[in-house]
Amino acid sequence: PAILSFWPFLHLIDRGNGISAETSLVNSLSPASLISFFVPWATQKGEIFTDTDPLLRNCYIGIIPFIFFTAYIINKKKKKLFEQFLIFLFFLFLVFSLGKFGGLRLLAYHILPLMDTFKHPAKTKLFFLFAAILISAFSMQHYTREPQFYKKNIMKILWLLLLVAAFCFLFGLLKSSIWILFSRETTNNISTGTFIKEIRDSFSFYDTLFLNSVVLLIITAISLLLVRKNLLIKFLLPLVCIDVFIILQGMLPLTYVKNNTPSEVAKILNAQPAGYPLPDTASSLALYSQDGMKYFNLMGCMNPYNKKPGRSDYVITPSNLSTQDFFWNYKLFRNKIMKYPLIYVADTVFNIQDTALFLAEESTRKAAVSNQQTNTQEIKLTTTNTKPTNIIIRKFFPGKFEFHVTNSNTALLVLQQNYYPDWKVFVNGVKKEIEPVNITFMGVKLTPGTNKVIFEYSAPLILPSLILSLVFLSTGIFVFFIKRKQKS
Numbered sequence: 001p002a003i004l005s006f007w008p009f010l011h012l013i014d015r016g017n018g019i020s021a022e023t024s025l026v027n028s029l030s031p032a033s034l035i036s037f038f039v040p041w042a043t044q045k046g047e048i049f050t051d052t053d054p055l056l057r058n059c060y061i062g063i064i065p066f067i068f069f070t071a072y073i074i075n076k077k078k079k080k081l082f083e084q085f086l087i088f089l090f091f092l093f094l095v096f097s098l099g100k101f102g103g104l105r106l107l108a109y110h111i112l113p114l115m116d117t118f119k120h121p122a123k124t125k126l127f128f129l130f131a132a133i134l135i136s137a138f139s140m141q142h143y144t145r146e147p148q149f150y151k152k153n154i155m156k157i158l159w160l161l162l163l164v165a166a167f168c169f170l171f172g173l174l175k176s177s178i179w180i181l182f183s184r185e186t187t188n189n190i191s192t193g194t195f196i197k198e199i200r201d202s203f204s205f206y207d208t209l210f211l212n213s214v215v216l217l218i219i220t221a222i223s224l225l226l227v228r229k230n231l232l233i234k235f236l237l238p239l240v241c242i243d244v245f246i247i248l249q250g251m252l253p254l255t256y257v258k259n260n261t262p263s264e265v266a267k268i269l270n271a272q273p274a275g276y277p278l279p280d281t282a283s284s285l286a287l288y289s290q291d292g293m294k295y296f297n298l299m300g301c302m303n304p305y306n307k308k309p310g311r312s313d314y315v316i317t318p319s320n321l322s323t324q325d326f327f328w329n330y331k332l333f334r335n336k337i338m339k340y341p342l343i344y345v346a347d348t349v350f351n352i353q354d355t356a357l358f359l360a361e362e363s364t365r366k367a368a369v370s371n372q373q374t375n376t377q378e379i380k381l382t383t384t385n386t387k388p389t390n391i392i393i394r395k396f397f398p399g400k401f402e403f404h405v406t407n408s409n410t411a412l413l414v415l416q417q418n419y420y421p422d423w424k425v426f427v428n429g430v431k432k433e434i435e436p437v438n439i440t441f442m443g444v445k446l447t448p449g450t451n452k453v454i455f456e457y458s459a460p461l462i463l464p465s466l467i468l469s470l471v472f473l474s475t476g477i478f479v480f481f482i483k484r485k486q487k488s
Contacts, residue, residue, distance in 0.1 A: 008421060008461065010117065012321045018116040024109050028099025029122040033057040037066055038161070039168055039212040041250040046205035056122040060247055061129055063219045064240045065136035067161065071153045072139035083138055086131045093128035097121050144233055151227060158224045165216040172210030178203070212250065219243045265299050272305045278393045279309055279342050285416055286310075286338040309342045309416070324418050327439040332359055333369075337416070337438050340366055343403055345389040346412045346443070368414050368443060371436035399457040404450065411446045414438065415455055426454045 010016040030051040036043045040060040043049050049057055061069070072079075073087065095102040099121035108115045143150045203211075222239065226232040232239075279288065289310030292303050299305075301312045311328070327334055336359060346368035350358040358369050389411065395402035405413055412435065417423075419442045425432050427444060428451055435443040444453060 025100040027120040029097040041212040042209040068139035069136040090131040097125040168213035175206035176210040323440040401455040
């Protein structure tokens with residue numbers, strides 16, 4: 001489904017023409033980040049990890065699952081076909097996620113389709129981690145059935161892990177300055193919570209390595225004791241949960257903890273309108289955009305929350321169409337168009353090659369620039385001896401707009417919504433051709449009179465993609481129960 005939703009727009013975005021091999025390797029998973037299988041806290045500090053975005057360095061699946069995963073890999077007992085497939089996927093995506101360090105990503109760039117359209121190889125760690133978790137689950141299942149068969153290998157792994165934990169503990173302890181940090185006194189003008197956050201931000205690689213190795217030592221030592229006394233099965237679930245919960249607390253500050261309280265964010269969100277209130281036909285896009293970055297550091301761009309048809313300068317997605325990027329980077333053009341409202345009837349239409357004339361036009365008229373070669377005289381309006389155009393907004397939703405427009409002459413109605421191929425427009429129930437205008441927006445020609453205009457977006461591939469996913473899911477469930485029934 002993800003590929004099917006991406007494919008129709010590929011030729012319309014800058015990446016559709018391909019990115020360079022060097023760009024495709026940006027944000028590779030650093031080999032140093034693989035220590036996050038044991039001590040994920042340490043990967044958030046230190047220059048050796050900077051090849052990878054902080055949000056993509058963590059490979060932690062839990063110490064206990066990692067132990068069982070390793071035991072299953074080194075176990076010489078014959079494995080089922082599906083289990084072999086999972087092991088293959090693990091190593092395949094592990095090497096792929098290493099990007100420039102693994103070589104496989106570059107090979108895929110040159111020989112496989114679509115591999116020249118995205119970067120961030122580290123994101124594919126999701127697949128090898130998912131495979132590792134499934135493998136560890138199979139290993140745990142086998143261990144519950146034959147604990148003595150796996151006990152020897154698990155003991156070896158635990159002793160080795162205990163040595164690694166001890167090394168990390170001593171290495172971190174010798175280099176750490178954590179005691180100095182915690183000996184600092186709080187000042188009167190900051191809260192205890194803020195003080196703790198400042199301490200946390202001051203941690204070095206060695207500080208986090210030391211703290212994480214303490215957790216690793218405790219979990220490994222407990223696991224070793226339980227295995228020796230044949231009690232690991234009994235305490236397996238609570239031990240896994242406790243381990244992951246503790247490690248999670250150390251990772252939360254990276255993605256969640258802020259100096260602002262949740263109540264501050266909730267107060268702003270609760271002040272926003274419910275549903276999608278109708279915008280007026282006089283307010284400009286610039287006016288609707290002016291609060292877009294007001295609370296950016298607190299909660300991001302405001303327009304998705306206040307439901308105002310605006311745009312901010314902050315762009316994170318690579319999926320903007322080339323026309324959208326060109327419009328936004330063409331500042332003179334953008335600034336003039338942003339002075340117009342969401343919906344308007346153009347009183348003058350310029351051809352795209354006459355953009356300079358449009359920019360030089362200093363009148364307050366609402367002009368439009370047609371992206372196509374067109375007979376502009378056909379829809380050039382005069383305001384003398386004509387009734388003013390009346391626009392009423394009836395519906396305003398992300399995928400549907402409805403307007404009632406009364407115009408005395410042939411007109412070009414402009415909707416300043418970014419055009420995508422799956423937009424359709426209907427005038428008085430009849431499907432019409434969308435006129436691309438103002439580089440990235442949409443328009444439609446109207447005949448004189450009262451017109452009911454509906455712009456509607458529908459993605460035709462969503463339903464087939466959903467059906468295809470359900471078919472695969474149903475087939476998988478059916479095969480699973482058939483095999484289970486045959487075994488019983």
